[in-house]
Amino acid sequence: MMMTPEDSLAWIESRRSVFPKEFNGDPVSKEEVHALLEAARWAPTHKVTEPWSFQVFMGEPKNELAKTQIQGLYNAKGKNDDTEMKAKKFTMIADRSSAVIAIVLRRDPLMRVPRYEEEWAVAAAVQNIHLHAHALEIGMYWSTGASKGRPEVDALLGLDEHDLHMGWIYVGRYAGLKTLSKDRKSVEDYVTWK
Ligand SMILES: Cc1cc2nc3c(=O)[nH]c(=O)nc-3n(C[C@H](O)[C@H](O)[C@H](O)COP(=O)(O)O)c2cc1C
Structure with missing residues (x-):
């Protein structure tokens, strides 16, 4: 066994x-992002359809993405105080993140399992990435809040009718240790024994 059960739980728990506002500005390299995404491969997936795909935006493409997100926002909602504030946030995220990664569900061409199962498998893949980022001392989080369903962004991602954009992973250097900000439910709160 590579780690003790206590170590395993402590890893998941921590x-x-x-x-992005917590990233320290030091870069995460392309090789490190590659290593991070390696963790996705080992997620559980019904009929091993492996429905996850990731589009990595680094350097200039990352700035282009932010411009597209801002344009999509203005096209949908116009320019006002609220959208200008949101536009600044897109720019801040692009500036502070070493990589912005689009999480895209690519369906099994044979459609052997329902789409919701493919979504769950992608979520499992993202959690693998999360845990591996922790080991690599790379900061990240999964965001679904930004630029969902904007045609300009979907076009940049080249989505087809069966694809689903499941949000973004923002990646940056973070060598500190965050503590749990909110208490979690206890096992007794979410488990019933039959
Ligand atoms: C599917 C999914 C979508 C999320 N989307 C957002 C988001 O849009 N904005 C955000 O601030 N956090 C988002 N989060 C991250 C949660 O805020 C975060 O997981 C939660 O605060 C618990 O913190 P922890 O991950 O440190 O345990 C998302 C998490 C998941 C699983």
Whole structure:
């Protein structure tokens, strides 16, 4: 066994979402992002359809993505105080993140399992990435809040009718240790024994 049960639980328990405003500005390299995404491969997946795909935006493409997100926002909602504030947030995220990664569900061409099962498998893959980022001392979090369903962004991602954009992973350097900000339910709260 590679780690004790106590170590395993402590690892899972001490993983935290790290937000772009907390990144320290040091870069995460392309090789490190590659290593991070390696963890996705081992997620459970019904009929081993492996429905996850990731589009990595680093350097200039990352700035282009932010521009597209801002344009999509203005096209949908116009320019006002609220959208200008949101536009600044897109720019801040692009500036502070070493990589912005689009999480995209690519369906099994044979459609052997229902789509919701493919979504669950992608979520499992993202959690693998989260846990591995923790080991690599790379900060990240999964965001679904930004630019969902904007045609300009979907076009940039080249989505087809069966694909589903499941949000973004923002990646940056974070060598600190975050503590749990909120208490979690106890096992007794979410388990019933039959
Ligand atoms: C599917 C999914 C979508 C999320 N979307 C957002 C988001 O849009 N904005 C955000 O601030 N956090 C988002 N989060 C991260 C949660 O805020 C975070 O997991 C939660 O605060 C618990 O913190 P922890 O990950 O450190 O345990 C998302 C998490 C998941 C699983």
